[in-house]
Amino acid sequence: MNRGLLKLAVVGSRSSYGRLTGITGGVAVGVCLLLLLWGGANGLNARDDRGAWLRETGSPSVSIPTTAGDPTASGPATPVPLTAATVLMRANPVEVFRDQLINRRDFAALGSTTVKIPGIASPPAPGEYYASPALQHLIETTPQDQLGDRFGQFVGTIGEAALPGPDSLIVVTGATETELRQSGHAFLVSAFTTNPYGASAAAYSTVLLIGAIAVFFPVLLLISIVTGLGAAQRRERFATLRLIGASPRTISRIAAVETAVPSLIGAVFGVVLAAVLRPATAQITVNGTRMFEADLATGWEAATAVVVLVVTASSLVAAYRTSREGIGPLGVTRAMQERTPNAWRMVPLLAGLAAMITAVLLIRVLEVRVPWLESPLLIGGFALTLVGIVVVGPWLTQLVSRMGLRQARSAAAVIAASRIQRTPVATFRSVSGLVIAVFVVSVFAGASSIIQEAEAPAARPGLLQPASLHATVAAGSSQDQVAEAARRAGQLPGIRSATIGYGPAALNQRDAGPEIFLRAEDAPGLGFEDIPETEIVAVDSSFLHYWTTQPLVLTRAPAQNLDGLVPVVIVVAADGTPEAMDRARTALDGSGVTAIPATSPLDIKLQSSARLVQGLAVLAYLGMFVAIAIAGLSLAVATASAVLDRKRVLGLMRLMGMPVSVLRRIITREAAVPLLTVLLLSIALGFLVAWLMVTGINDTYRVTWPATDYFAALGLSLVLALAAVGSTFSLIRAGTAITATRFE
Amino acid sequence: MSTIDTRSPILSARGVRHSFGQTEALRGIDLDVHPGEVLAVMGPSGSGKSTLLHCLAGVLVPTRGSVTYGPSAGRQPVEISALSEPKRARLRLTDFGFVFQFGQLLPELSAVDNVSIPMLLGGTKRSEARRRSADMLDRLGLEGLGAKLPGELSGGQAQRVAVARALVTSPAVLFADEPTGSLDSLGSENVLTIMLELVREFGTTVVMITHDARTAAYADREVIVRDGVIGAGYRVSP
Numbered sequence: 001m002n003r004g005l006l007k008l009a010v011v012g013s014r015s016s017y018g019r020l021t022g023i024t025g026g027v028a029v030g031v032c033l034l035l036l037l038w039g040g041a042n043g044l045n046a047r048d049d050r051g052a053w054l055r056e057t058g059s060p061s062v063s064i065p066t067t068a069g070d071p072t073a074s075g076p077a078t079p080v081p082l083t084a085a086t087v088l089m090r091a092n093p094v095e096v097f098r099d100q101l102i103n104r105r106d107f108a109a110l111g112s113t114t115v116k117i118p119g120i121a122s123p124p125a126p127g128e129y130y131a132s133p134a135l136q137h138l139i140e141t142t143p144q145d146q147l148g149d150r151f152g153q154f155v156g157t158i159g160e161a162a163l164p165g166p167d168s169l170i171v172v173t174g175a176t177e178t179e180l181r182q183s184g185h186a187f188l189v190s191a192f193t194t195n196p197y198g199a200s201a202a203a204y205s206t207v208l209l210i211g212a213i214a215v216f217f218p219v220l221l222l223i224s225i226v227t228g229l230g231a232a233q234r235r236e237r238f239a240t241l242r243l244i245g246a247s248p249r250t251i252s253r254i255a256a257v258e259t260a261v262p263s264l265i266g267a268v269f270g271v272v273l274a275a276v277l278r279p280a281t282a283q284i285t286v287n288g289t290r291m292f293e294a295d296l297a298t299g300w301e302a303a304t305a306v307v308v309l310v311v312t313a314s315s316l317v318a319a320y321r322t323s324r325e326g327i328g329p330l331g332v333t334r335a336m337q338e339r340t341p342n343a344w345r346m347v348p349l350l351a352g353l354a355a356m357i358t359a360v361l362l363i364r365v366l367e368v369r370v371p372w373l374e375s376p377l378l379i380g381g382f383a384l385t386l387v388g389i390v391v392v393g394p395w396l397t398q399l400v401s402r403m404g405l406r407q408a409r410s411a412a413a414v415i416a417a418s419r420i421q422r423t424p425v426a427t428f429r430s431v432s433g434l435v436i437a438v439f440v441v442s443v444f445a446g447a448s449s450i451i452q453e454a455e456a457p458a459a460r461p462g463l464l465q466p467a468s469l470h471a472t473v474a475a476g477s478s479q480d481q482v483a484e485a486a487r488r489a490g491q492l493p494g495i496r497s498a499t500i501g502y503g504p505a506a507l508n509q510r511d512a513g514p515e516i517f518l519r520a521e522d523a524p525g526l527g528f529e530d531i532p533e534t535e536i537v538a539v540d541s542s543f544l545h546y547w548t549t550q551p552l553v554l555t556r557a558p559a560q561n562l563d564g565l566v567p568v569v570i571v572v573a574a575d576g577t578p579e580a581m582d583r584a585r586t587a588l589d590g591s592g593v594t595a596i597p598a599t600s601p602l603d604i605k606l607q608s609s610a611r612l613v614q615g616l617a618v619l620a621y622l623g624m625f626v627a628i629a630i631a632g633l634s635l636a637v638a639t640a641s642a643v644l645d646r647k648r649v650l651g652l653m654r655l656m657g658m659p660v661s662v663l664r665r666i667i668t669r670e671a672a673v674p675l676l677t678v679l680l681l682s683i684a685l686g687f688l689v690a691w692l693m694v695t696g697i698n699d700t701y702r703v704t705w706p707a708t709d710y711f712a713a714l715g716l717s718l719v720l721a722l723a724a725v726g727s728t729f730s731l732i733r734a735g736t737a738i739t740a741t742r743f744e
Numbered sequence: 745m746s747t748i749d750t751r752s753p754i755l756s757a758r759g760v761r762h763s764f765g766q767t768e769a770l771r772g773i774d775l776d777v778h779p780g781e782v783l784a785v786m787g788p789s790g791s792g793k794s795t796l797l798h799c800l801a802g803v804l805v806p807t808r809g810s811v812t813y814g815p816s817a818g819r820q821p822v823e824i825s826a827l828s829e830p831k832r833a834r835l836r837l838t839d840f841g842f843v844f845q846f847g848q849l850l851p852e853l854s855a856v857d858n859v860s861i862p863m864l865l866g867g868t869k870r871s872e873a874r875r876r877s878a879d880m881l882d883r884l885g886l887e888g889l890g891a892k893l894p895g896e897l898s899g900g901q902a903q904r905v906a907v908a909r910a911l912v913t914s915p916a917v918l919f920a921d922e923p924t925g926s927l928d929s930l931g932s933e934n935v936l937t938i939m940l941e942l943v944r945e946f947g948t949t950v951v952m953i954t955h956d957a958r959t960a961a962y963a964d965r966e967v968i969v970r971d972g973v974i975g976a977g978y979r980v981s982p
Contacts, residue, residue, distance in 0.1 A: 408870065409864075409869070409870050410864060411860075411861050411864035411865045414853070414857055414860065414861070414864060414870070415850060415852075415853065415861070418850070418852045418853045418854070418857060419850075419852040421852070422851075422852040422893070423852065649848065649849070649850055649851070652842075652844060652848045653850070653861075654833070655803050655836070655842065656836060656837065656840075656841075656842045656862065657833045657834065657835070657836035657837025657838070657840070657862070657865070658833070658837070658861075658865055659830065659833055659834075659865075662865065
């Protein structure tokens with residue numbers, strides 16, 4: 001093809017510059033977001049990989065021989081010796097400071113150990129600890145009696161290679177072998193795992209993939225919308241070229257090249273923009289920590305792939321669209337009438353929902369686990385539902401506009417409703433990004449609403465009080481040590497009582513009985529009201545479980561003394577202030593008599609069982625922001641495009657006396673009708689899909705009303721839609737000005 | 745047949761000049777258009793015909809000079825060139841009608857809805873607007889085509905829809921910019937005959953730009969614009 005002709009066709013007219021600049025800018029934003037999202041997904045994976053070692057539970061530190069002939073009967077436990085090839089590790093379920101979880105790992109190792117603990121040079125000696133930089137900073141800026149005293153002597157920081165993110169709170173403490181064995185929760189570890197998710201890997205990947213699809217979709221839509229910018233203007237120019245002898249093939253090639261050039265410039269600019277914005281993006285906190293900047297890097301291979309893909313796809317689509325339009329020497333020879341949408345457009349949406357429902361039926365009702373089928377059904381179902389909303393939107397929009405046209409009274413209503421009815425696909429496309437954003441937001445809000453449920457129970461007599469802490473006592477601790485620990489804890493500011501519970505053996509031992517015994521005089525401190533008039537009372541040991549919801553009653557203990565019993569638990573009642581709670585935790589954890597760190601019913605919100613969903617919630621809000629912002633941009637571009645495409649006819653209407661305000665109302669209605677039509681459907685489907693997803697990932701959660709953030713996000717969507725349409729008002733005035741019309 | 749019209753002009757241009765940047769399109773135009781008159785404005789391309797029409801219709805404000813609109817008795821003459829854009833837009837909507845060469849119909853609206861738009865903008869009820877639009881389409885020989893989209897009509901039919909839209913509000917002045925420029929001679933004659941028949945019936949004044957001497961022959965009078973000024977003389981058509 002002649003290079004001069006191509007140059008003339010691509011940048012031949014001054015009016016082309018605006019369109020080309022629009023395409024360049026839109027593609028730049030789209031590519032930048034694609035790369036940042038890609039980097040974000042990589043970063044999350046890298047982060048999880050680095051934190052995988054924290055999941056390690058190792059092999060049992062004791063061996064329990066089974067009796068021959070009776071596999072259910074077992075003999076006494078014998079310790080598995082600690083060797084140079086292993087370290088003894090205790091993974092604490094909960095170490096809490098304020099409302100933050102601290103990952104604490106206690107280690108005992110022989111001096112000759114060959115096991116490498118990630119992030120540190122050698123295992124800490126008893127009484128020493130290594131901390132992540134963020135935790136050490138927290139320790140240094142907090143009174144010692146609230147945090148630092150829990151860990152001992154600081155000997156160094158944990159390297160970045162073992163930290164998920166710069167804000168990760170991780171501590172590796174040294175302990176004696178005896179201490180760890182007494183806790184009953186120690187394991188022998190010879191090598192640390194690199195699998196960050198273990199059994200929940202499939203579920204986690206499913207959630208990540210669904211999130212990725214949900215966020216990438218609006219980005220792709222944005223790129224698709226911007227590359228179609230000024231299509232009508234382009235058609236006229238192509239008709240002129242056809243008139244002077246260009247073949248349809250030449251026209252298609254010009255269309256491809258003229259889209260490729262700004263797309264390429266935009267894509268390269270997007271890559272640069274992504275690199276520039278990476279440090280700022282790394283500052284976003286996901287799951288309690290920011291990211292390392294390096295984690296967000298996608299590498300030049302990915303950047304090149306995105307550039308090539310975007311440029312190729314947009315060029316091919318432009319060439320295809322042009323060839324389909326049948327542009328002849330006298331303009332568009334085939335009237336590009338849209339095919340009337342019909343009810344068949346429901347099919348992808350219904351298929352998507354059917355796939356997800358099938359997955360849930362398999363898992364929940366039939367209780368058949370088919371892992372190779374579940375994820376494809378859930379992911380495929382979600383993608384189909386997403387596409388289904390975009391496909392069904394024009395049909396619903398047309399149904400509504402048909403009713404609207406019958407009822408229309410004003411010129412703006414008639415013009416807008418007629419256009420929507422004749423071109424439902426094109427009009428819906430302009431708001432599809434926002435509709436998808438609302439759907440995504442609803443899915444995320446629905447999925448994260450389950451966290452709202454995991455609130456601590458209210459204070460009730462007969463149940464562990466919310467503002468209390470309890471620490472189980474390690475086997476072998478002496479009565480005096482425990483009494484001293486309780487006495488010290490009870491004297492701390494903000495602590496109301498410190499009660500010792502007794503039993504036949506430590507709670508982690510096999511001989512531990514079903515009840516806990518305590519002095520009747522201590523019972524009020526635990527929140528009991530009906531106390532038998534006796535010396536020693538008993539309560540079921542499920543009293544210590546935060547999931548116990550039915551109040552328990554105190555009974556008279558069979559024996560009226562504590563002879564033969566050992567201390568098994570210390571329960572501290574605090575005034576509920578964070579400082580008092582952390583002071584008590586620190587005192588108990590540092591006392592040397594506890595088997596595991598002290599826990600509170602308030603810690604339920606931080607429990608690891610909700611981690612996956614909590615991570616999802618944080619990602620959800622990120623997803624919301626990205627999806628809504630992109631969708632708003634898409635709507636602004638699509639609206640501008642709709643004005644530019646009708647520049648002449650709208651300009652002539654103005655010339656005839658139509659006020660600009662009527663044009664504004666037309667444009668606003670053209671955005672509002674399809675948006676509002678499908679918005680309710682998006683919201684309902686979003687919550688349905690959230691429920692299916694949450695059920696599908698094999699958790700016993702329940703979707704409830706979303707948090708206020710959701711309604712704020714919905715409001716933001718609508719404000720953005722208004723702002724997007726409003727931003728084109730000046731274009732309406734300028735683009736349809738009489739002088740513009742004269743030279744069209 | 746008239747020779748010199750002594751009635752007050754409905755449109756009066758005095759010393760009208762208009763420039764687009766450095767280019768002076770009109771260089772001092774004096775022109776009176778009388779009520780009920782059909783005036784053809786002729787001239788070569790780039791002579792300033794369309795600029796003159798736009799200045800007369802209040803679409804453009806002359807750089808210098810004035811345009812005065814003096815409607816029928818009972819209304820004070822107004823200097824269009826001194827009005828604000830919203831007031832000029834209102835005047836164009838209520839008192840003027842426009843027909844252009846092409847591309848003036850909203851492609852997604854049926855013929856009847858296209859014709860209804862000026863009435864809806866003026867506050868007429870939709871049912872009433874549709875009824876009057878259908879009547880006007882009938883008058884223009886477009887019976888049964890009201891539901892058609894512009895893309896489904898022939899060039900002549902579409903142009904008649906545009907004429908119907910321009911006349912449906914009974915404007916005092918109809919401005920037509922090459923109204924038959926995109927039609928063949930038969931279609932052109934058809935549209936002009938029917939348009940002029942109606943404007944004479946309504947007493948509408950017409951200012952019509954044309955290149956075509958045959959089209960100009962339908963006018964009562966013609967003026968020739970050349971290099972931004974009206975040619976040395978203008979004649980009253982026989």
